[in-house]
Amino acid sequence: MLSMLSIRDVVLIDRLEVNLAPGLSVLTGETGAGKSILLDALGLVLGSRSDARLLRQGCDGAAVAACFRISHNHPARAILRESDVASGDDDIVVRRIIGRDGRSKAYVNDQPVGVTLLRRLGQALVEVHGQFESQRLLEPAHHRALLDAFGGHAAEVEACIATSRDWRQARERLARVQAEMEVAARDEAYLRDALAELEKLAPQPGEEADLAARRALLQNAEKLITAVTDAAQELSGGRGAADILRGVLRALERIAPKAEGRLEGALAALEHALSEVSEAEAVLERTLSDADLDPRRLEEVEERLFALRKLARKHNVPADALPRVEGELAERLAAITDGADTVQRLGAEAAAAEKVFRSAALRLSQARQACAARLDAAVAAELEPLRMGKATFRTRLTPLSEDEWGEHGCEAVEFEVATNPGSAPGPLARIASGGELARFMLALKVVLAQADPVSTLVFDEVDAGIGGAVADAVGERLARLADEVQVLVVTHSPQVAARGHHHWRISKRVVDAAARTHIEVLDEAGRTEELARMLAGARVTEEARRAARSLLAGSSAC
Template identity: 40%
Template sequence: MISHLTLKDFAVVSAAELAFGPGMTVVSGETGAGKSLLVDALMWLTGARADAGIVRFGAERAELAAEFRLDDAPAALAWLRENELDDGDGCQLRRVIRADGGSRAWINGRPATLGQLSELGQRLVEIHGQHEHQALLDRGQQLALLDAFGQHGARLGEVQRLAQQWAALDRELADLARAGDVGERVAWLQHQVEELAAESLDLADLEELQAAHRRQANAAGLLQGCESALARLAGDDGLSLGRALHQVGAELGRLSGDEPRLAEVVSLIESAGIQLAEAGAGLERIRDDFDLDPARLAQLEDRLSRLHELARKHRVPLDGLAARRDALQAELEGLAGATERGERLARELAAAARAWQAAAAALTRDREAAGQRLGDSVAALMSELGMGGGVFSVRLEPLDNPRPSPQGAERCEFLVSANPGQPPRALRKVASGGELARISLAIEVAALGLDAVPTMVFDEVDTGIGGAVAEVVGQKLRALGAERQVLCVTHLPQVAAQGHHHFQVSKAVAGDSTHSAVVPLDDKARIEELARMLGGVEITKEVRANARQMLTRAQQA
């Protein structure tokens, strides 16, 4: 639950620091004083988009901070730990909104995104605004509310999982059907694979083929070059290189006695002579290996021509033919069992549909039972909320869609009759705004204890009611406060008297600026505030006595 809320330069509030306790806390004040600012602050602290208009005029930024105790919020604590933002058993949210519209947020002192604030806020605070009950008119929201009331999370999760499984199988089978008769494709693939498989397409083989072709194509030139080099080494036109080196070495050897350093030079010349002899022998071996074979050259050129033609045909480079062969082979293997695969998918699809139908039927039975309980509970509460003899029921209608739906096999419609003797009709067609507000409250009370969110905020949901009905609304909110922390902004004294705690918002003008202040009220101050809410221009002692009696009766009850 929320324990502290701090505001600075927020709208007309220059500074405020509020402490909250368990139970029901009411916030009251004159019209225009800014009662709903506390609700707005919680909305911005839990992820609402920044609005520069909330920054107090003349200030650079608005600062908001809230502290929460998490002993009653295990889901929020688990989320914090999962996101590595936990800090003991408490949580602090802080947000700064600048006058230029920019904003920053922190969770437990660490920078956070608006998405993170929103995810965490959903686990900490549930806000019911003045028009929040309009969501009851949406049939999707009605079904979600019924499932929440009946605690159908596990059943619904299984239905959703099976519907997704069925949809995946259906898509796979449809893709297979769109391929049509695969016989021609299989035959074409077989021909292409056989054509490519007839060639050695590994990269090493292709490189060896190209090297062999180059040797054969240039064999005459290579042979001539080797012969020319051997002739020059042998000295056909004069002294051979080997003999010349030998003579130079001998002459320097005779001089090395006078200059010892020449011995190293002589050694190098002798090594060069040895290497020159080895080079000559290698050239002779290479020359002798050359085979001027026109037939072999033609054979190599024919094979290279076939490979280049295949590469052009498949629109890949020469070294990409092996990958193309493997891809075609994989497709062929996939299509070879297309008929068997289609039959298998059809069997799996039928099994998935049967499994979904069984899970959906179980969910339908749970929904029917929960709908009966919800209808009885809400109808009883409607009577207490000024709609005596009213009827509330839940109608489940089978879906026309034959495909398994993630939401189950039916849609939901809330039916209501606010007047005795009138047949129930769709809530979206017959309920007035005031009736919607009271029905919304009745549903919240009916679902008492089922909502895991620890703090519930009601922003003037009592609009349009008064008298004894207002007192009952206050009692129901107080009952909620026994199970959850409840914050209620109200203009009705009958509701305000029911609070365990009471804050008053007041507005004052000083010079050319307006200030709002939020202060907690003790019993004496509460009587004055209730008297103000009850009375007119002049608050008489009779009005104060009525306020005192109202507060005493509410607190004793």
């Protein structure tokens, strides 16, 4: 509910702060006192268009703030969460500031927001009838949810949402596999040729790098073999290092017995050197006999390497990814083979999901049909006392085409009205603006009070053009509606004003040679005097006061 409205420098208002309470609050005052200014100011925080003409004369800016006290699961909090605006569990504070040029800035909980978000938030928090161009109940987009809430169709709606989701997912799976099969079938010849080519080459992970290294080695094989051959000749050829070492050993070994051990170290070193030379000879021999150094293998390695790279370019992947490509092609070919069975299975699943959805949607449609009749009758019962008994209200359910079926069921819902006998029902917006539309909306809101999440309703001169018993009926319905939601009503009718739980009088005063709008919370005596003024006009008589006290007593008794 709206708990506080603060206004600064808007038209005739310099400073004004109003604390609001639950129930029915009535605003009265003479024409031109500034009641519409309050609604204009409220409209600013609800997202209506800003205008420099709203600034009080001589001021550089205007500001309006409103505080809303709502439940933790109120739809407004979901709107804020979607927009990454902190909502928490505390009150929601909305501010709108207008500059001299008419441009405005908006804030929710001190976080800057756009006017579009402000308008969405405002539609979830407050509904205004009779003053603003846009009224939520006039928009068919909201009618289906209101009908379902009125009928208590939560279980049927949830079942429809869940089964619709399952059916949609089943159809998407089927369509995806069918599309894949169509593409695969068109490319089957290519797939088979490409797979055969890959299977023939049989690429291995890391093979390209290995072949490139072997190719680099083989490109220098002749030089390497020549160098190794020359080295081997130096080691083991005639008068090579090995022969020289053996000759030196033989010479020293002959004289060693006579050297009394002095040559033992030298002999050991020479034997070790000869062993290392022999090991080097063996390594060089193995190198010369290594098949990988055969220059004739260079062509074979290059042919394999170039074939890998060519195939990689053909598939536009690195050479190391060719084994993966081979597996994917094999899977796609297998899908063609197994696709018919898969399509048949998924088709059966989609058909079963559709059957379940149709059953859930039918239950929801039947519930809506029965509920529509009850809603029509309930609204008709409210119209008669409001002097709109000749008007006809109808909830129209229009079947949707199958491609429009979804989580909301299989029909569109729209509230329609015919205000004149014999005329065909049409959209609610056809009703003439002003009091007639406001009274019709009052009847509808009374019936839908518990179904609609909007917790604050504002009626601007809902009693226009009526009086007596009709005005009393309007007041009685406003009071009844206020048992469910917070209601604010601007009224010129004493019968309506007498029903209020809270009464504010709006007046215009001249302060420092300038007109100012003033708001006053009335006590019992003040209410009596205000109702007497509304009954009698400029000159309040004692008879008018007695009539006012009678109205208040009668309203209290009710």
